[in-house]
Amino acid sequence: MLIPVRRTTLFPVHEELDAKLILFEGWEMPLQYTSIMEEHVNTRENASLFDITHMGEFLVEGSQAHDLLQYVCTNDLSLIGPGGAQYSPMCNDDGTVVDDIFCYCYSRSKYRLFVNASNRQKDLLWLETHAVRFDNVTVKNVSDERTRMTLQGPKSQDILESLVPDNLDEMKRFTFIETNISGISAFIARTGYTGEDGFEISCKNSDGIAIWEYIMAAGKEFGILPAGLGARDTLRLEASYSLYGHEISEEITPIEGGVEFVVKPTKKEDYIGRKVLETQLNSFISRKIIAIEAMDRGVFRHDQDVYDKTGEVWIGKITSGTFSPTFKKGIALALVNSKYKVIGDEVLVRVRDRFIRGKIVHRPFYDYHPRSK
Amino acid sequence: MNIPEDLKYTVTDEWIKIDGEGIASIGITDFAQEELTDIVYITDFPEIGDHVEKGSSLAVIESVKTVADVVSPFTGIITEINSVLEGKPEMLNEDPYNAWIIKIKVDDQGAFTQLLDPEQYRKKLSEDS
Numbered sequence: 402m403l404i405p406v407r408r409t410t411l412f413p414v415h416e417e418l419d420a421k422l423i424l425f426e427g428w429e430m431p432l433q434y435t436s437i438m439e440e441h442v443n444t445r446e447n448a449s450l451f452d453i454t455h456m457g458e459f460l461v462e463g464s465q466a467h468d469l470l471q472y473v474c475t476n477d478l479s480l481i482g483p484g485g486a487q488y489s490p491m492c493n494d495d496g497t498v499v500d501d502i503f504c505y506c507y508s509r510s511k512y513r514l515f516v517n518a519s520n521r522q523k524d525l526l527w528l529e530t531h532a533v534r535f536d537n538v539t540v541k542n543v544s545d546e547r548t549r550m551t552l553q554g555p556k557s558q559d560i561l562e563s564l565v566p567d568n569l570d571e572m573k574r575f576t577f578i579e580t581n582i583s584g585i586s587a588f589i590a591r592t593g594y595t596g597e598d599g600f601e602i603s604c605k606n607s608d609g610i611a612i613w614e615y616i617m618a619a620g621k622e623f624g625i626l627p628a629g630l631g632a633r634d635t636l637r638l639e640a641s642y643s644l645y646g647h648e649i650s651e652e653i654t655p656i657e658g659g660v661e662f663v664v665k666p667t668k669k670e671d672y673i674g675r676k677v678l679e680t681q682l683n684s685f686i687s688r689k690i691i692a693i694e695a696m697d698r699g700v701f702r703h704d705q706d707v708y709d710k711t712g713e714v715w716i717g718k719i720t721s722g723t724f725s726p727t728f729k730k731g732i733a734l735a736l737v738n739s740k741y742k743v744i745g746d747e748v749l750v751r752v753r754d755r756f757i758r759g760k761i762v763h764r765p766f767y768d769y770h771p772r773s774k
Numbered sequence: 775m776n777i778p779e780d781l782k783y784t785v786t787d788e789w790i791k792i793d794g795e796g797i798a799s800i801g802i803t804d805f806a807q808e809e810l811t812d813i814v815y816i817t818d819f820p821e822i823g824d825h826v827e828k829g830s831s832l833a834v835i836e837s838v839k840t841v842a843d844v845v846s847p848f849t850g851i852i853t854e855i856n857s858v859l860e861g862k863p864e865m866l867n868e869d870p871y872n873a874w875i876i877k878i879k880v881d882d883q884g885a886f887t888q889l890l891d892p893e894q895y896r897k898k899l900s901e902d903s
Contacts, residue, residue, distance in 0.1 A: 421808065436867075437838045438812040631811060631839055698815050700836045724814045724838045753834070 409454035410548045410609040418627060426518045428455040430630050437631035441726040444595055444636055445770075447624035448554030450616055451633055457521035458547055458603060459514040459528065463538035467509035472672055473531055474504065475655060477665040481506050486575045486590050489663055491527065492674030496654040496681060500524050501645055505577050505590060513577075513588065515549070515601070517645045531673075548609030552616055553599030553636075556623040558772055561600055563619050565589070574598070574771075583615045594633065596640025596765070598772040635723050641692060641734060641765030647703065647720040648690050648734055656681040657736065659690035659764065688717060689739040692764035693748060695731030699757035700724045701750050707735050710747040712756055717741075719750065725766065732766050733759070775899065776804040778871055782886070783895035786845045789871060796883050797853055799874040800832065802844065805899055807870045810837040813863045819876065824852045828885070832876050835866065847889065850880040 407428045415422065420431035431452065433440060443449055461470060470478055476489035485506050491499045500520040505513040516524045521544055528540045552561060562569045564582045572578065577590035585608045593599035604612050617625060634644070641659075643649050649658035656664060656678060664678045695701060701722030709716055717737030725732040733750070741748060744763055749756040777783070782790040787806035791799045807813065815836040820826055831843040832852075854877040859865060865873040880886070890898060 421811075432839070433811060436812050635838060698817060700814065700838075700841065702841065724812075724836065726812075726838070 407455075409452055410606045411452040411454060411550065411613055414610060414613055414627075415452065420627075420629060423630065425630055426455065428518060430455060431627070433629040433631045434627045437629070437635060438726045440626060440628035440632035441635050443624065443626045444554045444597060444628055444632060445727060446555070447626070448552060448556040448560055448599075448620055449626050449628035449632065450613065450620070451551045451553065451628050451630075452613075453549045453551050453601070454547075454609070455518040456549055457514075457516040457518065457524060457542070457544045458549065459516065459525065460541040460543055461512045461514060461528065461538065462510060462541065463535075464510050465535040465538040466512055468670070469528070469532055469535050469538045470504055470512055471668070471670040472534070473499075473528065474502075475664040475672060475674060475678060477668040478504060478506065478512075479669070480665075481575075483508050484576050484578070486577055486592050490649060490655045490660065491524070492655065492672075492678065493651070494674060494677070496656070496674045496677035497651050498645070498649040498653065498655060498658070499527050499651070501643060501649060501660070503590075503592060505588075513603075519646060546606060547603050548606050548612075549601065549603045550609070550613060550616075551593055551599060551601045552620075552625075553593045553595040553628075554597050555770065555772055556620070556625070557597070557599045560616060560620040560623050560625060561589070564615055582612050585612055585615075587612060594640075594642055595636040596642075596767045597636075597770050634721075635726055638721050638723050638732065638734070639725055639727055639765070639767035640769065641767075644721055648736070653736065654678060654681060656686055657688055657690065659734075686739055688736055689742060690720065690734050690736055690764070691742055692762050692766060693719075693733045693735055693750070693759035694725075694728065694762050694766070695733075695750075696747070696758040696760050699752050700731040701733035701752070701757070701759065706751040707737055707759075708749045708751065708756070709741065710749060712749045716748065727767060731757070731759075734764070775896075776871070777892050777896055779892050781871065782889035782891060783898075784845070784847045784889065785898060788844060788847060790847060790889055791874070792886060796880050798848060798850075798878050798880055798886075800844065800847065800876050800878065801874045802835070802866060802870055803895075804870050806842075807867045810835060810842060811839045813837045813866045816859050816863050816866070816875070819855050820852050822852050822855060826850065826852060826878065835863075844875055846878065848878055848880040848885045849882070850878040853877045853879050
């Protein structure tokens, strides 16, 4: 069967900009417009605009919306109120991860969710299946009606504040507003996936290109550039954010995957996976995500084998690897035997027919960089 | 896509320039460097004087996104390696047709007839896409 390639509403913009395109989870998306390196550095120094329309977007509504999400999420939504945003895994009974999502709370009876592109259908089915336990909750898939983009980088606020009526100084990280951009209705959240300050934006499809153009025009004096999925991946890896299917998956729990801080044992309600996850939180786990930087010239890649420093003992695998444009060396996250966790210790990574030395380092490689005033 | 008329090409996206003495300079094409994206390392060269087989790896190119071998189009002896590229791998992105990677004294010059001319290479690229 030939599965048709999907294109976002912003595709004409990417074509116009002569982006280099790749297929990602069935979507024809920009990999880069000029160069991954340039787009990465520009996001760290100025600001970049990314098309993230391939991601999924759901509305969960009804008097038991909160209850359903508390049941499927490992994080605790009672910690946020209206206008708040929270990151959470959704887990299976065995603690492995169905998906990691963002929940945006309007009230206990209305949430907006952003989910991974690869898991749109799976998540919808998962939520609908578990919604049956509750009397009054519906899950609406609005992914295909809406366009999503994200403005990331230290100049993001400077760019956006000329376009919105709101005072963005008052808008904290992990909050959102329903507002307008140059008069066009838009959802804006102060969240992101780069390690920089920034905003994720969602709007009606018919407004997508106009909002993109308004932001690009307002950003001109601040050095804005469009950026593709290549830079999105190198940025998130420096910031050590998990990528579904890599650091967390149907085979890896959030505790193993290094996001144990979003599993909340203090949460009142029961949730799927609780038993396994809380046992893992309180006991020895056999494997864990670590951060490694290359000591030799070489780039670590997904799925390469990791050995101890003698090269005799296999200890795990690289889950994500790249060349870091900021640190100018190979960096990787790896799921390894949890004995190997001492910062500064050496490991060996099998790269084709030889070993490249790696050093265990603090995770993240790049600390979240708040906007400087 | 830049495909100079005075060079020969391979299906694995190398360019070849042959001098009067049967020595072939080998690099990667503009298409190849674009596919790889930002090149950050070039490693795993053979030694000068090594005898290499057609199809063997002449170097490994690591980019931000991926890794690729430079595939030898010939059997022959390595006569020169462009070690400048080790310090400036970005030259492969910026000026691929001047950034030669390696030179080979080819055993059998008959092998040159198997290379693609610019027209054939252009056709190959358009068929791939």
